[in-house]
Amino acid sequence: MTPTTTPNKRKQGYTVFESKQKGGLPKWASTALCALFWLSLWQLLAISVGKEVILPAPLTTLNRVVSLAATGDFWLKCGMSLLRIGIGFLLAAVAGGIIAVFTAFVPVLKALFSPAMSVVKATPVASFIVLALVWMKSGSIPTFTAFLMVLPIIWFNTHAGLLSANGDLLEMARAYKLSPATIFKKVYLPSALPYYTAACGTGAGLAWKAGIAAEVLGRTALSMGGEIYDSKIYLETVDLFAWTAVLIIFSVVFEKLILVWLRRMNRRFAGGLSDAV
Amino acid sequence: MRFEGLNKEYDGKWVLKDFSINIPDEGSVCFFGPSGCGKTTLLRSISDRLTKEGFRTAWVFQEDRLLPWDSAAENVMLAGATREETLALLRELGLEDAASKRPHELSGGMKRRVAIARALAFGGDALVLDEPLKGLDADAKANSASLIRRIGPKLCLLVTHDREEAAMLSDSIVYVKGPPLAIV
Numbered sequence: 001m002t003p004t005t006t007p008n009k010r011k012q013g014y015t016v017f018e019s020k021q022k023g024g025l026p027k028w029a030s031t032a033l034c035a036l037f038w039l040s041l042w043q044l045l046a047i048s049v050g051k052e053v054i055l056p057a058p059l060t061t062l063n064r065v066v067s068l069a070a071t072g073d074f075w076l077k078c079g080m081s082l083l084r085i086g087i088g089f090l091l092a093a094v095a096g097g098i099i100a101v102f103t104a105f106v107p108v109l110k111a112l113f114s115p116a117m118s119v120v121k122a123t124p125v126a127s128f129i130v131l132a133l134v135w136m137k138s139g140s141i142p143t144f145t146a147f148l149m150v151l152p153i154i155w156f157n158t159h160a161g162l163l164s165a166n167g168d169l170l171e172m173a174r175a176y177k178l179s180p181a182t183i184f185k186k187v188y189l190p191s192a193l194p195y196y197t198a199a200c201g202t203g204a205g206l207a208w209k210a211g212i213a214a215e216v217l218g219r220t221a222l223s224m225g226g227e228i229y230d231s232k233i234y235l236e237t238v239d240l241f242a243w244t245a246v247l248i249i250f251s252v253v254f255e256k257l258i259l260v261w262l263r264r265m266n267r268r269f270a271g272g273l274s275d276a277v
Numbered sequence: 278m279r280f281e282g283l284n285k286e287y288d289g290k291w292v293l294k295d296f297s298i299n300i301p302d303e304g305s306v307c308f309f310g311p312s313g314c315g316k317t318t319l320l321r322s323i324s325d326r327l328t329k330e331g332f333r334t335a336w337v338f339q340e341d342r343l344l345p346w347d348s349a350a351e352n353v354m355l356a357g358a359t360r361e362e363t364l365a366l367l368r369e370l371g372l373e374d375a376a377s378k379r380p381h382e383l384s385g386g387m388k389r390r391v392a393i394a395r396a397l398a399f400g401g402d403a404l405v406l407d408e409p410l411k412g413l414d415a416d417a418k419a420n421s422a423s424l425i426r427r428i429g430p431k432l433c434l435l436v437t438h439d440r441e442e443a444a445m446l447s448d449s450i451v452y453v454k455g456p457p458l459a460i461v
Contacts, residue, residue: 169344171342172336175334175336176336176355176357176395176399177333182355186344186347187344190344190346269346
């Protein structure tokens with residue numbers, strides 16, 4: 001099985017390479033084999049430990065996930081977590097993008113926002129959660145935390161993307177007397193989109209992790225994080241594994257949904273050429 | 278028109294130093310000289326002056342400068358032409374099948390012709406051409422030059438180091454050398 005790399009299409013003068021396994025297993029089969037390997041390792045470890053309270057087996061965890069999913073309470077908790085974290089992420093995605101537009105074109109705003117964003121970016125998530133516990137109700141903490149974690153990422157990337165707009169194209173746009181709105185739509189926006197989409201991809205995962213951490217520390221009612229906290233308190237390790245598995249699935253689905261939305265935006269504003277996702 | 282005292286310096290090196298020139302109000306003037314002598318800088322300086330005096334100036338830049346995410350037709354329509362006008366221009370330049378293609382799907386010569394179509398679509402009072410026929414084959418060169426002469430604005434300024442291009446597009450040729458730029 002010799003993996004080869006072949007150019008499959010050309011975009012804006014760059015050759016896009018796509019990995020292809022020549023004469024080997026199809027991709028789904030190799031993925032399934034890898035998953036099987038890690039699940040087997042987990043099973044072997046669980047057998048060797050021999051105590052469910054320390055390391056439950058994969059099948060036990062799967063059974064628990066299935067039994068949890070059969071209850072309405074489970075879906076309510078998942079939905080509430082998704083809603084809280086999703087709102088935080090969306091607010092950050094919108095606010096970060098808008099602030100980046102202002103800071104890219106107004107130097108004094110860049111000077112004003114840059115240190116604040118750097119401070120937010122460098123502050124540990126636990127500090128924000130503990131502060132938020134003092135300031136607000138526990139139901140708002142995951143939204144607040146997800147917002148603060150994602151905001152600087154979106155801002156830094158979008159700001160850099162706007163500044164990376166091609167100078168030759170900008171000169172052309174001015175020579176042809178395009179309005180500022182058209183220049184923004186036709187030159188700046190497509191230039192910033194790859195940066196924005198990459199930031200959203202990173203931010204989605206981060207929002208989910210930070211939001212759940214906030215739910216755990218804030219012991220938020222009707223939340224996935226709250227369930228993880230309870231399973232730790234009552235030493236229900238199977239529940240802990242089951243909820244963690246559910247969290248991973250939701251995180252992946254959340255990220256994929258956001259990437260689908262970003263691809264649509266990319267097709268609309270950049271003809272699919274700024275495809276960073 | 279008299280352009281006096283044109284100056285431009287890059288990194289301590291004078292490209293234009295107190296350069297002055299007379300240009301007719303109408304017709305096509307070519308600045309002919311070797312690469313790197315400062316022709317493009319002269320073109321920019323004159324274009325800036327024209328813009329300040331209220332001229333609407335269309336450009337064919339040395340690079341095509343097409344929006345990579347827009348189709349050939351959309352790139353031309355950016356200059357203010359309607360879809361029908363755009364398609365007619367593209368047809369005249371032999372690009373009728375390329376209207377919906379994006380720049381990365383076009384050859385170098387096709388991109389060049391889209392850039393020419395965009396400049397012609399803009400109309401305006403003056404057309405500024407920086408090696409406009411670069412990379413075109415003989416037929417496309419003749420066709421594009423003929424269209425520029427036929428429907429281009431009354432004032433056309435061109436820089437090139439290609440004698441054929443100069444002969445096809447200009448009424449008068451100014452031979453230059455430099456830097457700093459000087460009339461030979």
